Amino acid sequence: xxxxxxxxxxxxxxxxxxxxxxxxxxxxxxxxxxxxxxxxxxxxxxxxxxxxxxxxxxxxxxxxxxxxxxxxxxxxxxxxxxxxxxxxxxxxxxxxxxxxxxxxxxxxxxxxxx
Amino acid sequence: xxxxxxxxxxxxxxxxxxxxxxxxxxxxxxxxxxxxxxxxxxxxxxxxxxxxxxxxxxxxxxxxxxxxxxxxxxxxxxxxxxxxxxxxxxxxxxxxxxxxxxxxxxxxxxxxxxxxx
Numbered sequence: 001x002x003x004x005x006x007x008x009x010x011x012x013x014x015x016x017x018x019x020x021x022x023x024x025x026x027x028x029x030x031x032x033x034x035x036x037x038x039x040x041x042x043x044x045x046x047x048x049x050x051x052x053x054x055x056x057x058x059x060x061x062x063x064x065x066x067x068x069x070x071x072x073x074x075x076x077x078x079x080x081x082x083x084x085x086x087x088x089x090x091x092x093x094x095x096x097x098x099x100x101x102x103x104x105x106x107x108x109x110x111x112x113x114x
Numbered sequence: 115x116x117x118x119x120x121x122x123x124x125x126x127x128x129x130x131x132x133x134x135x136x137x138x139x140x141x142x143x144x145x146x147x148x149x150x151x152x153x154x155x156x157x158x159x160x161x162x163x164x165x166x167x168x169x170x171x172x173x174x175x176x177x178x179x180x181x182x183x184x185x186x187x188x189x190x191x192x193x194x195x196x197x198x199x200x201x202x203x204x205x206x207x208x209x210x211x212x213x214x215x216x217x218x219x220x221x222x223x224x225x226x227x228x229x230x231x
Contacts, residue, residue, distance in 0.1 A: 031217075033218065033219075035219075040223070040224075041223055041224075042118070042205050042207075042221025042222050042223050042224055043159075043205075043219070043221050044221070045218040045219070048217075048218055056218060089157055091157075091159065093159070093219075095217075098217075100211075102161055102164070103161075103219060105158060105159035105160075106158070107156065107157055107158050108157040108158070110157070
């Protein structure tokens, strides 16, 4: 079974530029999460999708971050414009529907904003 | 709001010996899950072990076991017969089991484990 795919693995941009990350879930996984992991910290949830609907985006900085999950499969996370403090690893995780089910993580995208 | 605390930023263990990583959490919920995740330099989060709060028996997975103390809100991870491949960042995480709620993971700040040959 293929795992969660993310691209790109690394991205370096200048502040005020825009960037997009892509996530392809494990087949059949209805729930998709985007986490932000700042260096030295644990991951923090940015947004959770159930199929193509948003369940929780309370910690998403909506003035600059946006995310979508078209057709309940792939998802993209966008930052526009980027700030220095957005430098982090962005992790995508997916799971079958329901709290019982394990979340499977992708390899993450390391973003550096200069 | 739930919080997870890992008070050991770094730990070191000799190969083949045993090490225990500490985790405490705070919640007002009675039904939840606790996890230990391993994050090697490749950044891929790997589930090590999981504990359901309603279960009194401590979870075990081969060389990994937990000491779950619900009243004390403590959840430590014991790694026996440590191997070089165990070197990684270890995160303790909490997830609500409440139906209909977001089931996001709430992570601690991690413990970096070094294994000495």
